[in-house]
Amino acid sequence: MARIAWGAYSGIIVLFMLTPLVLVVLFSFTDNALTNFPINAFSLHWYRILDANPEFWKAFENSLKVSLGVTLISTVIGTMAAMVLARWRERLANAALLALAAPVTLPALVIGIALLVFFNKVGVPLSLATVIAGHLVITQPFVILIVYARMVNFDYAAVDSARDLGASPWRAFWTVTFPIVSSTVIGAALIALAISLDDFIITFFTIGGGNTLPTFVWGKVRTYLDPSINAIGTILITLTVGSTAIALWISRYRG
Amino acid sequence: MTTVSGGGPGGATPLVRLRGLSKKFGDVAAVQPLDLDIFAGDFFALLGPSGCGKTTLLRMVGGFTPPSTGTVEIDGQDVTRLGPEQRPTNMVFQGYGLFPHMTVRQNIGYGLRIAKASDAEIAERVGAIMTLVRIGELAERRPDALSGGQAQRVALARALVMRPRVLLLDEPLAALDLKLRKQMQEELRRIHQSIGGTFVFVTHDQGEAMGLANRIAVMEAGACVQEGGPEEIYLRPKTRFVSSFIGEANMLAGERRGGTVTLRAGIAFTDAGPDGPVVLVVRPEAIRLDGGTAGLGTTGRLDDVVFLGPYVRYRVTLASGEEIAAHSADTGRRAGMAVGAAVQIGWEAADHRVVAGT
Ligand SMILES: Nc1ncnc2c1ncn2[C@@H]1O[C@H](COP(=O)(O)OP(=O)(O)O)[C@@H](O)[C@H]1O
Ligand SMILES: [Mg+2]
Numbered sequence: 001m002a003r004i005a006w007g008a009y010s011g012i013i014v015l016f017m018l019t020p021l022v023l024v025v026l027f028s029f030t031d032n033a034l035t036n037f038p039i040n041a042f043s044l045h046w047y048r049i050l051d052a053n054p055e056f057w058k059a060f061e062n063s064l065k066v067s068l069g070v071t072l073i074s075t076v077i078g079t080m081a082a083m084v085l086a087r088w089r090e091r092l093a094n095a096a097l098l099a100l101a102a103p104v105t106l107p108a109l110v111i112g113i114a115l116l117v118f119f120n121k122v123g124v125p126l127s128l129a130t131v132i133a134g135h136l137v138i139t140q141p142f143v144i145l146i147v148y149a150r151m152v153n154f155d156y157a158a159v160d161s162a163r164d165l166g167a168s169p170w171r172a173f174w175t176v177t178f179p180i181v182s183s184t185v186i187g188a189a190l191i192a193l194a195i196s197l198d199d200f201i202i203t204f205f206t207i208g209g210g211n212t213l214p215t216f217v218w219g220k221v222r223t224y225l226d227p228s229i230n231a232i233g234t235i236l237i238t239l240t241v242g243s244t245a246i247a248l249w250i251s252r253y254r255g
Numbered sequence: 256m257t258t259v260s261g262g263g264p265g266g267a268t269p270l271v272r273l274r275g276l277s278k279k280f281g282d283v284a285a286v287q288p289l290d291l292d293i294f295a296g297d298f299f300a301l302l303g304p305s306g307c308g309k310t311t312l313l314r315m316v317g318g319f320t321p322p323s324t325g326t327v328e329i330d331g332q333d334v335t336r337l338g339p340e341q342r343p344t345n346m347v348f349q350g351y352g353l354f355p356h357m358t359v360r361q362n363i364g365y366g367l368r369i370a371k372a373s374d375a376e377i378a379e380r381v382g383a384i385m386t387l388v389r390i391g392e393l394a395e396r397r398p399d400a401l402s403g404g405q406a407q408r409v410a411l412a413r414a415l416v417m418r419p420r421v422l423l424l425d426e427p428l429a430a431l432d433l434k435l436r437k438q439m440q441e442e443l444r445r446i447h448q449s450i451g452g453t454f455v456f457v458t459h460d461q462g463e464a465m466g467l468a469n470r471i472a473v474m475e476a477g478a479c480v481q482e483g484g485p486e487e488i489y490l491r492p493k494t495r496f497v498s499s500f501i502g503e504a505n506m507l508a509g510e511r512r513g514g515t516v517t518l519r520a521g522i523a524f525t526d527a528g529p530d531g532p533v534v535l536v537v538r539p540e541a542i543r544l545d546g547g548t549a550g551l552g553t554t555g556r557l558d559d560v561v562f563l564g565p566y567v568r569y570r571v572t573l574a575s576g577e578e579i580a581a582h583s584a585d586t587g588r589r590a591g592m593a594v595g596a597a598v599q600i601g602w603e604a605a606d607h608r609v610v611a612g613t
Binding site: 155156157158159160161162163164165166167168171175176179180 | 317319338339340344345346348349350351352353354355356365366369370410413414417
């Protein structure tokens with residue numbers, strides 16, 4: 001009985017969470033002028049409209065540049081930091097993690113304003129580079145925390161063995177350490193990608209001119225809301241789900 | 256006890272020569288400066304209680320821990336500053352350190368691949384070593400599908416396939432259950448004999464050290480307190496610690512003054528040496544309960560008699576309150592012994608050792 005109740009409860013929650021996504025995808029493939037039932041006909045109408053809009057393509061390109069840059073930088077630096085921290089004494093490492101994770105506890109609004117003020121004071125012109133720097137503030141802690149959690153339980157005897165069997169430190173890292181933790185690192189990279197891809201607030205304050213997909217959608221909401229944002233939503237969902245699937249495939253155990 | 260042919264302190268130059276080797280972690284002196292020689296063909300044990308610095312010493316030989324002072328020489332070459340990949344040693348780690356993302360065959364072939372051996376040579380040597388350690392049928396398994404004993408064999412094969420001048424093993428049998436441990440002991444001896452290599456292993460189990468090694472270094476709190484063959488260490492322990500750590504020993508407190516030792520148990524005999532408190536060490540199997548002894552002796556109260564199969568164990572309490580254990584292989588005699596009765600105990604002076612200390 002309790003099991004059925006739990007099952008129903010979980011079902012409702014999943015339904016509640018997935019329904020908006022399903023609706024977004026569904027309506028993106030219609031030619032309805034508003035997001036409402038009944039559906040007239042299925043078509044790629046809104047995708048064609050997006051395709052014809054150079055601003056959309058610019059925003060799409062910017063989103064890719066920013067989120068891939070953020071993912072790459074935060075994964076490389078975060079993984080290196082986590083590996084060093086995991087060798088520290090636990091007390092010290094915890095203090096360092098707390099300090100590094102502090103930005104995550106702040107509202108994005110505060111970070112966005114702080115960054116804007118900072119870039120102004122220092123005289124850095126706003127650009128995609130400042131957006132990437134801004135995103136790193138919030139993605140870096142996640143990568144460090146996730147990889148750190150893996151590295152504290154890491155069996156260093158495997159790496160010692162690799163060294164013992166003739167591998168240089170570099171070789172031992174790439175043939176033993178990295179393959180063992182690669183699924184964790186890729187998972188962390190994906191989280192950084194997802195955070196960066198859908199960040200609006202920090203992007204808004206640090207981009208200066210131009211758009212990423214989230215600020216592009218916001219611009220549309222302010223002027224004229226048409227169902228082409230459903231198409232953008234579907235593209236973002238596809239990017240996220242697709243990158244997750246690719247990452248899972250990459251991180252499969254291999255011989 | 257094994258008598259493995261090979262070097263020994265008498266003959267050739269040592270294969271491994273440690274001089275003034277020590278390690279400090281902050282304020283903790285994990286290993287105090289020590290000298291040690293290990294000869295080609297030795298099956299050498301570093302024996303001591305947990306935390307006495309055995310692993311640290313072994314890691315310094317393998318090149319994983321840089322020493323604070325001293326040098327490591329292998330085969331006449333000073334390797335103190337070389338990393339593990341540049342030393343002619345290979346190590347079997349306490350947790351085995353198998354590569355979880357590789358099959359058994361790939362694990363064993365790893366070192367040869369790094370050394371850029373040809374595929375044919377890798378296949379041949381990996382196959383041969385798997386036969387030697389009897390894991391041929393596990394070749395395609397991953398480490399998480401291996402039992403403790405199998406993982407141990409894979410780790411051993413992975414190190415041996417490199418044909419190290421010195422094989423280092425850190426507590427190789429500690430993680431195995433008793434039966435498997437005995438089996439692997441036999442196995443290690445067989446392998447050592449068949450390849451004729453030099454093995455250095457760390458253990459806290461004196462039975463394991465006695466059963467495997469031809470030479471043993473006993474460590475206490477980072478220092479090497481005695482080094483020698485198993486027989487020498489068992490029969491002529493240099494300190495109270497060594498005698499209590501290796502096998503069972505009776506200890507009787509006393510004092511030496513002017514070359515005469517007087518025990519609290521009321522026994523006196525001449526024994527040259529410096530004045531001061533001493534401990535007399537005598538093994539249970541050296542104690543006789545027949546009274547008519549030509550050596551040393553006293554009387555006590557028989558408190559316990561236990562039949563243990565190959566021998567009978569007697570517990571006797573002396574007038575000083577000290578307890579003595581005696582082992583007798585003459586299991587028929589215990590019928591005549593009444594618990595609570597007075598008994599005469601004795602031993603030959605040649606069977607005891609007097610060590611300084613309390
Ligand atoms: N990396 C390290 N950092 C600090 N102290 C250590 C380290 N490794 C070992 N020690 C200390 O050195 C001493 C000896 O350790 P170890 O060599 O592992 O002993 P054993 O192998 O005999 O149990 C212990 O007191 C241990 O706490
Ligand atoms: Mg140890």
